[in-house]
Amino acid sequence: MNAFLPFSKPTIDEATIASVADTLRSGWITSGPKVIEFERQLSAYFGGRPVRTFNSGTCTMEIALRIAGIGPGDEVITTPISWMATSNVILEVGATPVFADIDPVTRNIDLDKLEAAITPRTRALIPVYLAGRPLDMDRLYAIATKHNLRVIEDAAQAIGSTWHGKPIGSFGDFVSFSFQANKNITTSEGGCLVMNNEAEVLLAEKYRLQGVTRSGWDGIEVDVLGGKYNMTDIAAAIGLGQFSHLDKITSHRRALAKHYFATLGLDFEAKTGAQLPPAEFESTNWHLFQLVLPERMTRPEFMEKMKAFDIGVGFHYAPIHLFKLYRALGFHEGMFPVAEHVGKQIVSLPMFYSMTMADVDRVCAAMQEVLG
Numbered sequence: 001m002n003a004f005l006p007f008s009k010p011t012i013d014e015a016t017i018a019s020v021a022d023t024l025r026s027g028w029i030t031s032g033p034k035v036i037e038f039e040r041q042l043s044a045y046f047g048g049r050p051v052r053t054f055n056s057g058t059c060t061m062e063i064a065l066r067i068a069g070i071g072p073g074d075e076v077i078t079t080p081i082s083w084m085a086t087s088n089v090i091l092e093v094g095a096t097p098v099f100a101d102i103d104p105v106t107r108n109i110d111l112d113k114l115e116a117a118i119t120p121r122t123r124a125l126i127p128v129y130l131a132g133r134p135l136d137m138d139r140l141y142a143i144a145t146k147h148n149l150r151v152i153e154d155a156a157q158a159i160g161s162t163w164h165g166k167p168i169g170s171f172g173d174f175v176s177f178s179f180q181a182n183k184n185i186t187t188s189e190g191g192c193l194v195m196n197n198e199a200e201v202l203l204a205e206k207y208r209l210q211g212v213t214r215s216g217w218d219g220i221e222v223d224v225l226g227g228k229y230n231m232t233d234i235a236a237a238i239g240l241g242q243f244s245h246l247d248k249i250t251s252h253r254r255a256l257a258k259h260y261f262a263t264l265g266l267d268f269e270a271k272t273g274a275q276l277p278p279a280e281f282e283s284t285n286w287h288l289f290q291l292v293l294p295e296r297m298t299r300p301e302f303m304e305k306m307k308a309f310d311i312g313v314g315f316h317y318a319p320i321h322l323f324k325l326y327r328a329l330g331f332h333e334g335m336f337p338v339a340e341h342v343g344k345q346i347v348s349l350p351m352f353y354s355m356t357m358a359d360v361d362r363v364c365a366a367m368q369e370v371l372g
């Protein structure tokens with residue numbers, strides 16, 4: 001009998017575990033030298049742009065909105081197909097979330113619909129790179145520039161992804177990443193924000209730690225309302241270990257994705273009515289391998305049948321606008337039909353670094369049975 005194959009699983013090597021142990025013994029377990037080193041390495045990877053770490057990918061986006069001065073009366077456009085964090089942060093700062101429907105092929109926000117949703121009150125965009133797949137970044141920034149909008153990229157899933165060879169995060173406006181346990185690299189929980197200049201960094205540091213600015217031996221001042229969002233050295237030690245494997249992780253995921261396509265075969269969509277992701281191996285980091293199920297099979301039915309083969313299936317995501325919190329703001333069914341369809345039928349197949357080609361074969365064989 002096969003062991004249970006989850007849809008995602010972190011891999012932490014022994015060197016990283018030893019480094020965490022060293023940190024625990026060091027006498028300095030909150031933000032310290034490991035955080036500074038992690039930020040230095042991230043910044044080098046992002047082409048020298050300033051980077052600060054935080055204790056989640058959610059708070060990085062909230063802090064970016066605060067730095068951009070987004071608040072009550074401002075509209076922020078985002079996608080309905082994401083983790084609710086993406087739009088919750090808009091509400092958190094008192095601004096108004098505006099959704100635009102997704103593209104049925106990429107499952108990312110449709111840039112035509114995004115542009116059509118811009119009003120005189122629009123101040124910012126929060127694009128999401130679902131499964132790590134970037135948008136057309138040239139077009140995204142052309143729209144932002146034309147309408148004078150800030151961009152807070154929710155690149156939570158996109159570390160290692162590229163656009164014309166440049167890492168996501170190495171260009172653009174604010175770029176937010178998550179290091180939550182299921183992401184391509186993890187700190188157990190955590191995130192980082194890539195910024196544009198030292199003034200933004202100064203504000204990010206204040207928002208990260210109660211608004212505090214220190215000077216001299218005992219100088220202390222508070223001039224903005226900050227929170228408690230700092231990353232610990234324990235988390236940063238995990239992050240440093242993980243980050244050293246980023247290239248290997250990305251290329252292994254690309255190889256797994258290629259093997260999914262090869263094993264399922266060219267006639268898989270015609271035979272089953274299921275919809276595969278775009279077969280693209282240059283820019284996306286293959287954070288997820290997602291299938292949209294045919295109408296004839298519900299997601300719970302598919303999940304249960306795959307479970308009988310000891311295979312875990314995830315789903316990312318339910319449409320945000322149909323959650324109670326958002327319905328109470330006036331959102332309802334029928335507003336974003338593509339997102340509503342995809343949100344009902346999308347599943348995430350197993351995809352993680354320690355997965356083997358034989359595991360992919362196993363998932364594909366089970367799917368031929370289940371959807372066959």
Ligand SMILES: *Cc1c(COP(=O)(O)O)cnc(C)c1O
Pocket residue numbers: 055056057058059082083085086128154156157178179180189190191
């Ligand atoms: C994981 C994720 C988040 C939230 O990140 P946390 O680190 O869990 O706060 C936000 N948006 C997307 C698209 C994500 O995948």
